[in-house]
Amino acid sequence: MAKKLPSDVHPDAVFACNELDLSEVQVYGFDYDYTLACYKPILEDLLYNLAREMLVKRFRYPEDILQLEYEPNFAVRGLHYDVEKGLLVKLDSFLQLQLGSVYRGRTKVEADEVLKLYHNRLLPIAYVEGPNNSYRHNTNSKMVQLADLFSVPEMCLLCNVIEYFERNRIDYNPEIVFHDTRTAMGSCHPIMHGKVMRNTEKYIERNPKLVKFFEKLQQAGKNLFLVTNSPYSFVNCGMSFLVGANWRDFFDVVIVQARKPKFFTDESRPIRLFDERTQSHLWDRVFKLEKGKIYYEGSVRQLQELKGWRGHSVLYFGDHPYSDLADVTLKHSWRTGAIISELAHEIKTLNRKDFKMSANWLQMLTQLIEDTQDDDSEAAQICLKEWMEERDQLRNKTKNVFNEQFGSVFRTYHNPTYFSRRLFRFADIYTSDITNLLKFSTTHTFYPRRGVMPHEYASHFI
Ligand SMILES: [Mg+2]
Known part of the structure; x- marks a missing residue:
């Protein structure tokens, strides 16, 4: 009985939970922390x-x-x-x-x-x-x-x-x-914000591809916006470090201290103009959203109404499956992308040869146990005992290689984790870094893979 080792997964790949045709996307929205700005450990x-x-x-x-x-x-x-x-x-x-x-x-x-x-x-x-x-x-x-x-x-x-x-x-x-x-x-x-602003290089990962990504979207005539819970001075400092002092030129709308998820759920909060001079908001009513200005609080309803942006034409990226992605998917039918930085470590682990061999042997061993267990002979029962012990050890080994206490972020021994379930429910696509999108055209369609159910892979080893 032999089984070929699976091929490597590309660490920069973009994975689809739903079909997503980028040519239908006119507006790209972004969260800031851990979506555009990734922090060092x-x-x-x-x-x-x-x-x-x-x-x-x-x-x-x-x-x-x-x-x-x-x-x-x-x-x-x-x-x-x-x-x-x-x-x-x-x-x-x-x-x-x-x-x-x-x-x-x-x-x-x-x-x-x-x-x-x-x-x-x-x-x-x-x-x-x-x-x-x-x-x-x-x-x-x-x-x-x-x-x-x-x-x-x-x-x-x-x-x-x-x-x-x-x-x-x-x-x-x-x-x-x-x-x-x-x-x-x-x-x-x-x-923490103060410390990061005083020594940005120490805390934020540089990402030279980010400017190229924004340029590509801009050249394709897409609209860009940023909605973050962080304060303006913090975001300005990080974005200037990542993209340059003119980073605001890329964005049609910038909203800070948005208080997500309330920004997506509470329609009663007025949107305010943020005054850089006083580092506070003005009380004047906002009738239009202008490029180059900074806005504060508000709600997604106003953002959509004032800009005329609707449902499926918006693709929003965030790192949090609930506060960034759940409501926009369920209530506003936006398309969503999750930026899950842990994927890089998980995929690297999946690609390790020792991991693949262990995972493969674990599957084969499980099959052997399954096929032998009904044989009452003494020899078979001795083998069975040894295999069961080896299987227990292997299961722990393949789990601990991700994290010694809790294993993989995405799976338990047999099933996706609770976190994965939420991710798959609320994200149309997911990837480890926003700039992984750079290698796809703005008319690319992402297609989900057909999932395998238990009754469909019963004959794997035959
Ligand atoms: Mg975030």
Whole structure:
């Protein structure tokens, strides 16, 4: 029995969840953080350190917490935190817990304890998503998903603090620790902005292809806009670094401090003109959106009405499956692109020869076990036992190669993760970097691949 190793996946590829014909797209919209501006890993250290200090100084957490260092490879994006049980867990697209990826603090919770706590690997929808099964988490649900990139340092801080409490036998409430950590993380963003602005090169990755990408879209007669939650001074600094001082010339509309997802859901908030001189907004009513001016807050309804941009002619890129992509897809029928930087690492891992060989052998071994299990002979049963052990080891090996604790961002052993499910639902296309689009013409059509269902690949090894 032999099986050919799969061919490499290109790390710069663009993947389609739905068919997307770019010739129908007239307007390109962009989020800023982690969509246009990609940060170096050191930004996570900075956020972690600032939030840790905030916990001690403002929330009076024990001073020893200042000694707990950031571990960049601890968490991955898209995990859930159980606010009731104080556990960080990985869920698949069917809301099943992945055993072996459940952590209390920095300590793995073994499978039998997990099953005792939850009674079942499969969680009820209401437990994860709240009584309304909302894609945006209801406050009554027990689980909070940590889906943005700034949440990777947040999860590490949360787990370090819990680990400290556990080890020192200090009573704590998992929900309060979560809210304190989240508040600390959120409130240190203005300090982080100041530091990034003072030393941009240190924190933002240069991307020389970005100017070429904007030029290409402009030459094809496309309209461009930017909607970001970040403040103008921060965006201006980063965009000047990435694109040049005249970066605004590329954009028909620039909206800062938009407060997404409210920008997409709350139609009552007026759009304001931002005054660079005072670094604040003016109260005058806005009747038209002009190129070269900066706008503030507002809503997607006004953006569409004032510019006459509608539904399928708009393609919006963001890195957050909910706050960037969910509402524009569901409510405004915009087309969407997700920029998922982790893809670069995941694809590189998938392309490693040792990974491919392990994954291949794992499949073959599983088939051998399946075919041999009904043979009662002693020899067969001895082999079976060894194969089962080897299979367990291989499964862990192919998982841990992505991330030792939580494996791949996109899959559990058999299924897509909860994060993938949301990504596939709300994004028409996804890729690791916005400038990967540069190699496609502005009339290119992306076609999704036909997915394989369990009954369709039963005969793989025959
Ligand atoms: Mg973003």
